[in-house]
Amino acid sequence: MKKVSLTDLEIFLMIARHLNLSRASVELGITPSALSHALRGIETRLGLRLFNRTTRSVALTEAGRRLLSRIEPAFQEIDDAMEDLNHLRARPTGNLRISCGRASTRMVLLPIIARYLELYPEVSVEVVDNDALIDVVSGGFDAGVRLGERVEVDMVAIPIGPPMRSVVVGTPSFFEKYSIPRHPRDLLGLPCIRHRFPSGVVYRWEFNKDGEKLDTQVNGPLMLGDVGLMIEAALHHAGLAYVFEHMVSEHLAAGRLIQVLGDWCPAYPGFYLYYPSRRQLPAALRAFVELVQISGK
Template sequence: MPSISPSDLSPFLTLARHRSFRRAADEIGCTPSALSHAIKALEGRLDLRLFNRTTRSVALTEAGERLLARIAPAFRDIEDALDDLNNLRGTPVGRLRINAARTSSKMVLLPLVARFLEIHPRVSIEITVENDLVDMVSEGFDAGVRFGEVIAQDMIAVPIGPRQRTAIVAAPALFERYPRPTAPEHLKALPCIGLRFGSGRLYEWEFERGGMEVAVEVNGPLVVGDQDMMVDAALLGTGVAYAFEDQVSPYIEEKRLVRVLEDWCPYYGGFYLYYPSRRQMPAVLRAFVDFMKASAPGQ
């Protein structure tokens, strides 16, 4: 078999992580066509197909899965060794890739990232917004931001914001046509804006009062896949929305939205930065985690 260098395997690893020629090519800094030629050349030298390609998807073959399982740890060790040199510079240098839900990005993450980048101008950060949970390691992310209760147990989590409380809101005009609910089950008679996750599951609105928990399956004229869109639709008078206080408090103060069922709205633990436990944390991630810890509530 012809000799193959580590540089020949780097495009394979990038494509295996993204499962998309366009995204992988963007990271490498080449065209999808050039990346495709590089992968074909590697497959030709190995005399094995590493990816199954269709017009809609890219998937590893059995040979590709085996190769990825063997070389990915070695490349991580090389990355760790090179990144360890960052500690000698005294200042973080490099790039971080963070996966976060849209709501957490706007409410908590982006303001903190802006402050971090002011302090560390030699760091770049890429935020990918996805409301659904992803396999952070296989997708090549350094960290993620989500609610504490949805973070996998094998992750290290750092709180980065205060506790969050839900809020049930609607435009004032809506309650000129419908009675204001005084109990969660009254929502079933109101036009509510549904929230559907990427998995296809329709979210049941959660309430709690005096230790009693209630989940309500609401109905209405509109279902969206994003909480910010729920708020926008409520502002247009489309229906009742389930949001967070920090999202809607300005609209409540401006009397563009009216809040109901406040005594049924529970608090949540808030947003967390989470990252996988690794033998050696990259210096740039360590600096970011330390910054987040210092910025956490109560610090």
């Protein structure tokens, strides 16, 4: 077996993390064709195939999985050692990647990021807004933002923003045509705007009153995948929408929308910033965490 360099192992590790040559090439700053050529060279020197590749997919072989399990902790130790040096820097630098849902990006994340960039102009921030439940580690993110109930147990999580409340809303014109629901079961006879997550799951509207919890599968001819679009549809009298109160507060105050079933919609813990538990946080992430903590006081 010919000698394999640390650069070769770094290339292998990046491909193994992304399982996508295009994304790995962007991370490494080379073209996909150059990366593919480099990988063939590594496999030739090792005398083993590390990935099974087709035009549509990349998957680790048994040899690849074994190599990854041995070198990933070592590279993590190297990353941690380099991040230790960040504590000697006066100001954070580099890149910060955050995975966040569309609604939480608008509601809680952007104001903090604006302040963060004002304080640390040497840092570049990338926000990937996607309502899918992304694995921040395998996705190459530094942190993510989710509702507290959806954060994995092995993550460090801190509140970002106030408690939340979801509300059922419709226009005055809608209620001229349909009766006002007094109980969640009354929704079954009304057209509701349903929400499908990127995973394909259709959201069941959640209610809670005096300890009684109900998950209601509502009906309606319209289904959307974005909360902002659901609000727009409700404003056009397309049906009832179940959305974050904060996103419709101006419409409620102006009378464009009317809230119903308010006694069935209590407040709940809001969004959390979460990130992998590590001994030393990257300087850019550490500064962002500190700003979130200060903003929450």
